[in-house]
Amino acid sequence: MLVLRDLTAGYGATTVLRKVNLIVPPGSVVALLGPNGAGKTTLLRAASGLLTPKSGSVLIDGHDVTGADPDRLMRRGVCHIPEGRGVFRSLTVRENLVTFSRPGEEEKAISSAVEAFPRLGERINQVAGTMSGGEQQMLALARAYVQKPRFVLLDEVSMGLAPKIVDEVFEFLALLANRGAALLLVEQYVARALDVADYVYLLNKGEVAFAGEPDELDADALAEQYVGSAAH
Numbered sequence: 027m028l029v030l031r032d033l034t035a036g037y038g039a040t041t042v043l044r045k046v047n048l049i050v051p052p053g054s055v056v057a058l059l060g061p062n063g064a065g066k067t068t069l070l071r072a073a074s075g076l077l078t079p080k081s082g083s084v085l086i087d088g089h090d091v092t093g094a095d096p097d098r099l100m101r102r103g104v105c106h107i108p109e110g111r112g113v114f115r116s117l118t119v120r121e122n123l124v125t126f127s128r129p130g131e132e133e134k135a136i137s138s139a140v141e142a143f144p145r146l147g148e149r150i151n152q153v154a155g156t157m158s159g160g161e162q163q164m165l166a167l168a169r170a171y172v173q174k175p176r177f178v179l180l181d182e183v184s185m186g187l188a189p190k191i192v193d194e195v196f197e198f199l200a201l202l203a204n205r206g207a208a209l210l211l212v213e214q215y216v217a218r219a220l221d222v223a224d225y226v227y228l229l230n231k232g233e234v235a236f237a238g239e240p241d242e243l244d245a246d247a248l249a250e251q252y253v254g255s256a257a258h
């Protein structure tokens with residue numbers, strides 16, 4: 027179980043998250059929703075060790091990992107797929123896959139990525155930056171398949187993709203969940219996120235405005251939070 031307890035975090039003198047409590051139970055899908063600037067990315071960064079919280083704690087199975095670096099959290103089973111495609115654009119698909127495999131397990135990692143996304147196999151020697159946005163996102167997502175993490179933090183992974191590719195991304199998320207990974211999902215397609223989610227958190231101005239199951243979420247309250255943003 028991944029737990030954020032009374033987490034306060036921000037940048038320099040600016041506080042973005044205020045005493046946030048959030049739980050990602052093993053094997054569950056948790057949607058993290060909220061308007062632009064609510065602090066969703068900041069929360070994922072704090073949970074994966076990219077940002078050290080100002081106060082509060084991050085716990086994995088009861089172990090306090092607050093302030094641990096991203097490598098240590100990765101070894102504890104946390105995988106963060108950042109906003110804007112976390113791939114090395116100047117490296118080939120194969121070279122990218124090698125960077126997220128364990129030493130000695132490179133070939134296994136490559137075949138596992140190709141199993142998840144056959145299209146990566148067809149483009150194994152292509153420079154990542156020359157692939158389409160959808161293909162680059164598949165490469166970024168392949169990390170979450172190859173590393174077999176227990177917790178996958180996904181930041182707007184469908185952003186800017188064609189509808190058909192968005193479908194593929196959601197199929198992949200279902201595959202990850204079926205394999206037993208827990209997902210913490212920040213997603214602009216709110217309805218789709220709620221469809222796959224077991225639990226939902228609504229973040230507003232750095233505070234949890236709602237936590238519960240998707241069917242408890244009042245559609246009007248949701249729309250109110252999202253005035254001016256895409257809530258479908």
Ligand SMILES: Nc1ncnc2c1ncn2[C@@H]1O[C@H](COP(=O)(O)OP(=O)(O)OP(=O)(O)O)[C@@H](O)[C@H]1O
Pocket residue numbers: 037040042060061062063064065066067068069
């Ligand atoms: N590196 C940074 N330095 C200073 N302020 C930052 C930094 N990153 C984010 N912020 C600020 O923190 C606040 C929350 O940003 P964050 O990216 O976490 O929100 P978000 O909910 O993910 O928004 P969006 O939906 O627009 O991606 C915003 O006011 C943003 O300007």
